[in-house]
Amino acid sequence: MTRLSATLARFRPHPSAQPTLDSLETMRRRGVQLWALIGWVSLALLLVGNAILHTGVWLPLLVIGTLVNIGPTMMALAGRHDSEARTLIGASAAVIPAMLVFLLKGHPWQMDAHMYFFVGMAALVVLADWRPIAFATVLTACHHISLEWFAPEWVFSGTGNVGRILFHVVAVGLQFGVLAALTVQLERLFLGQQAALRRSHELTEAAEEGQRQTERAMELARLAEADAARERRERAEQATRIAQARRAELVGIANEFERSVTSVIKAIGEATERLEQAAVQLEDITQSTTAEADQVAAGAGRAASDIAQVASSIRTLSESVQTIAIAADRQSVLTETASSEAKRSVQTVAMLEEHAVQIEGFLADIRKIAAQTNLLALNATIEAARAGDAGRGFAVVAGEVKTLSADTTRASDRIGSLISGIREGVADTSDKLRSVNGAIGQVSLAASGIATAVAEQRHTAQDVDACAARAATTADEVERRIADVAHAGGKATSLSASVTRSAADLSVSARDLLSSTDRFVSFLQSDHAVAA
Amino acid sequence: MRRTPFPILIPLQAVVAVLAVLGLALWPPAKGAILLIPMLQNNAASLVPLARASGALLVGNGPLPGSLVVLGDRARLLRRVRAWNVILLSAPAAGCGDDRRFGTPA
Numbered sequence: 001m002t003r004l005s006a007t008l009a010r011f012r013p014h015p016s017a018q019p020t021l022d023s024l025e026t027m028r029r030r031g032v033q034l035w036a037l038i039g040w041v042s043l044a045l046l047l048v049g050n051a052i053l054h055t056g057v058w059l060p061l062l063v064i065g066t067l068v069n070i071g072p073t074m075m076a077l078a079g080r081h082d083s084e085a086r087t088l089i090g091a092s093a094a095v096i097p098a099m100l101v102f103l104l105k106g107h108p109w110q111m112d113a114h115m116y117f118f119v120g121m122a123a124l125v126v127l128a129d130w131r132p133i134a135f136a137t138v139l140t141a142c143h144h145i146s147l148e149w150f151a152p153e154w155v156f157s158g159t160g161n162v163g164r165i166l167f168h169v170v171a172v173g174l175q176f177g178v179l180a181a182l183t184v185q186l187e188r189l190f191l192g193q194q195a196a197l198r199r200s201h202e203l204t205e206a207a208e209e210g211q212r213q214t215e216r217a218m219e220l221a222r223l224a225e226a227d228a229a230r231e232r233r234e235r236a237e238q239a240t241r242i243a244q245a246r247r248a249e250l251v252g253i254a255n256e257f258e259r260s261v262t263s264v265i266k267a268i269g270e271a272t273e274r275l276e277q278a279a280v281q282l283e284d285i286t287q288s289t290t291a292e293a294d295q296v297a298a299g300a301g302r303a304a305s306d307i308a309q310v311a312s313s314i315r316t317l318s319e320s321v322q323t324i325a326i327a328a329d330r331q332s333v334l335t336e337t338a339s340s341e342a343k344r345s346v347q348t349v350a351m352l353e354e355h356a357v358q359i360e361g362f363l364a365d366i367r368k369i370a371a372q373t374n375l376l377a378l379n380a381t382i383e384a385a386r387a388g389d390a391g392r393g394f395a396v397v398a399g400e401v402k403t404l405s406a407d408t409t410r411a412s413d414r415i416g417s418l419i420s421g422i423r424e425g426v427a428d429t430s431d432k433l434r435s436v437n438g439a440i441g442q443v444s445l446a447a448s449g450i451a452t453a454v455a456e457q458r459h460t461a462q463d464v465d466a467c468a469a470r471a472a473t474t475a476d477e478v479e480r481r482i483a484d485v486a487h488a489g490g491k492a493t494s495l496s497a498s499v500t501r502s503a504a505d506l507s508v509s510a511r512d513l514l515s516s517t518d519r520f521v522s523f524l525q526s527d528h529a530v531a532a
Numbered sequence: 533m534r535r536t537p538f539p540i541l542i543p544l545q546a547v548v549a550v551l552a553v554l555g556l557a558l559w560p561p562a563k564g565a566i567l568l569i570p571m572l573q574n575n576a577a578s579l580v581p582l583a584r585a586s587g588a589l590l591v592g593n594g595p596l597p598g599s600l601v602v603l604g605d606r607a608r609l610l611r612r613v614r615a616w617n618v619i620l621l622s623a624p625a626a627g628c629g630d631d632r633r634f635g636t637p638a
Contacts, residue, residue, distance in 0.1 A: 055562060056562045056606075056607075057559060057562075060555060060556060060559050064552040064555055064556060067548050067552060068545075068548060068549060068552055071541060071544075071545045071548075084539055084541055084542060087542050088541060088542060088545045091545045091546065091548065091549040094549055094553070095549050095552050095553065098552070098553050098556055099552075099556060101556075102556035102557075102559065105561055105622075106561060106564060135542070135546070138546075139546065139549045139550065139553070142550060143550070143553040143554075143557075
């Protein structure tokens with residue numbers, strides 16, 4: 001593991017390796033910055049050369065140099081180094097040598113200054129891009145071609161021709177071709193290097209990740225091994241503890257089992273003894289019970305016959321009571337008839353008394369009419385006396401009338417005395433009839449009570465008859481049950497004998513169980529049981 | 533400086549470079565062949581007296597109508613030229629240079 005870590009550490013990229021992945025971009029960015037600086041430095045040197053040579057062209061140099069340097073400077077300040085920024089640099093590579101040629105105009109070294117075109121194009125290689133080189137080449141070619149077209153004699157005075165321009169263009173083109181191939185190859189090399197570095201970095205990271213995973217796995221393996229060892233030790237200790245606990249538990253269980261079995265056997269022995277005693281007592285009791293049951297059965301039979309005889313007497317009594325009840329009912333009917341007749345007699349007497357009172361009223365009217373008739377007769381007598389002879393006959397009639405009136409009054413008095421006697425007799429008869437009626441009522445009431453009592457007696461006699469029948473049935477049932485009890489007593493006697501024998505057998509089994517328990521507990525307490 | 537939506541900076545820089553090269557090529561020398569271009573047609577006739585008054589030598593007609601190539605001093609010519617009446621440019625053979633030599637100006 002240590003050797004693997006050392007090997008990975010040897011191949012691990014330096015921490016500064018990551019920036020080298022962007023070395024192409026860095027070189028291009030610095031190339032743009034360098035060309036911006038070159039532009040201004042070149043302008044300064046050209047101005048110095050102008051001062052030294054006294055050419056008096058500082059103004060066009062300053063204006064054109066400033067205009068040309070604006071673009072690259074802004075790109076450099078903006079930090080741009082993309083293809084557009086790099087291509088702009090090509091203009092500087094074409095214009096700055098042109099400014100040098102312009103500065104040396106008329107100087108013997110002017111033609112030599114054209115070599116700086118190639119220097120400028122070669123210096124564009126730092127941008128690792130063919131575009132600025134192509135741009136500078138095109139600008140230079142356009143410069144010459146345009147002048148050739150615009151003023152052929154201006155390009156090469158006296159000897160200006162297309163062949164010489166082409167000669168220069170071919171040189172510049174070849175320069176461009178070489179530099180472009182170089183920059184393309186350089187870019188490829190950088191990209192390849194970047195890819196290789198990136199791949200190396202990825203492989204290194206993968207190797208480091210693998211190393212970390214291996215270390216983690218080894219750590220986990222060590223931890224697992226330690227856990228396994230600890231678990232084995234714990235398991236062995238636990239097995240030992242379990243064995244000890246099992247032995248203690250077995251010994252405890254054996255002791256407890258022995259105690260419980262001993263106590264159970266002891267309890268069984270005691271219970272067996274009590275059972276035997278109880279069986280003997282039960283046998284004695286069942287024998288005496290059987291005898292008593294026989295006696296009870298005999299008594300029950302006699303009681304049943306007595307009850308049957310009582311029931312027969314009660315039925316006879318009930319029939320007599322039924323006859324009395326019928327006679328009482330008939331008496332009650334007759335009493336009611338007499339009572340109703342007496343009531344009608346009382347009503348008749350009352351009606352007679354009422355008629356007597358009415359007759360007395362009539363007598364009073366007759367006496368009143370007689371008095372008035374007498375008074376009329378008196379008046380007629382007076383009037384007849386006044387009339388003299390003419391009234392003599394009338395006086396005789398009035399005297400007759402007066403006599404009749406007196407007779408009527410006497411007859412009325414006799415009738416009144418008769419009516420009084422009748423009324424007294426009616427009143428006496430009425431009183432007697434009322435007393436008779438009261439006596440009949442009392443007789444009727446007594447007859448009703450007799451009928452009620454007889455009816456109650458009849459129901460009671462019927463209940464007694466039913467109870468006597470049920471008592472007879474119950475006495476028969478008791479006789480049968482007693483017989484069953486006697487039979488059961490016999491069976492109980494035989495079962496008691498069986499229980500006595502079973503108790504003896506149980507006592508023997510308990511002793512056998514005790515000896516077996518002793519042997520089993522001895523086995524549990526031995527080491528063989530623990531080893532098993 | 534952000535990227536423009538379309539590549540206008542490169543054509544602009546190309547124009548600046550071409551104009552710069554042409555400006556350098558056409559910039560009149562301090563002393564030597566200078567092309568005088570009249571801005572007005574009626575000024576063409578006055579170019580000769582102007583050149584003579586500046587002490588320049590007449591070399592010949594220029595490539596443009598009415599233009600005149602002289603051999604003289606730029607400073608002296610500019611002192612005689614009114615503003616924008618006559619443009620002074622470098623005469624042929626001034627761009628890349630050669631072994632031709634002009635005579636001493638008068």
